[in-house]
């Protein structure tokens with residue numbers, strides 16, 4: 001039976017018991033409105049760990065856009081039913097004042113990898129993510145943390161955070177789960193209109209073709225320009241960025257000996273879609 005816990009003290013008491021019994025604890029941090037992408041992380045955690053905690057917390061500190069925070073989908077009852085089917089032990093779903101009580105003033109800020117791309121477009125976003133993730137690791141005392149590659153830059157930020165602060169947790173990056181047309185599953189997809197949803201798969205198709213063309217010898221700049229054209233032609237409202245970067249540092253890179261990643265963000269129906277693939 002999946003248990004819902006809202007208080008940090010209750011969670012810690014339970015986890016202490018598990019740890020005393022020598023059990024490995026996995027955590028899957030989420031903001032809820034769960035889909036198969038999240039469930040794949042929970043399943044990966046179940047495969048590796050004796051105990052699995054899924055956290056559901058719409059973290060106000062990582063939203064730079066108040067409308068985005070207000071409109072963020074909240075579906076806790078359905079989420080709990082889904083997590084029950086995966087055999088998750090605990091849903092930790094605290095209220096904001098449990099996580100950020102009066103007098104809270106600390107911020108965790110990861111340099112370098114947090115700064116470009118999402119960091120530039122969503123000022124303060126990764127400080128909010130790094131702060132809450134550090135707190136969730138502390139609250140859950142988990143041995144392993146599961147994150148999706150869909151949020152590639154976030155995964156690199158978390159890996160850097162754990163290395164820099166010597167946090168006693170192993171981070172596992174899990175593959176992006178996609179809809180049949182290639183669209184990366186995301187809670188925000190539910191805000192697309194039927195017309196928008198019909199063209200949203202072009203984002204993955206366009207960056208996949210660009211990556212193939214680059215591997216075949218086309219210039220990075222030309223391949224990226226063609227991908228952006230395809231998005232505009234399909235009906236995307238705005239392409240925020242399509243960039244080829246070092247996969248770990250997220251800095252511009254033409255060093256083909258190191259892993260590189262193509263990352264993109266584009267607007268459709270006032271929904272901001274992101275995606276990324278290896279090159």
Ligand SMILES: Nc1ncnc2c1ncn2[C@@H]1O[C@H](COP(=O)(O)OP(=O)(O)OP(=O)(O)O)[C@@H](O)[C@H]1O
Pocket residue numbers: 029030031032036037038040041146147148149150151174175176177178184185186187188189
């Ligand atoms: N399609 C997916 N495949 C694999 N992991 C995913 C996918 N979508 C989200 N995740 C991962 O699930 C975790 C929680 O993400 P989050 O709750 O923000 O969901 P989301 O669907 O990405 O929502 P958003 O609309 O905010 O992008 C993150 O580690 C994220 O990378």
Ligand SMILES: CC(C)(CO)[C@@H](O)C(=O)[O-]
Pocket residue numbers: 029030031057059062129132133151154
């Ligand atoms: C990791 C996370 C749960 C932190 O709030 C969030 O950024 C997310 O859902 O990817």
Ligand code: BAL
Pocket residue numbers: 062151154
């Ligand atoms: N999925 C990353 C969290 C966010 O977009 O705020």
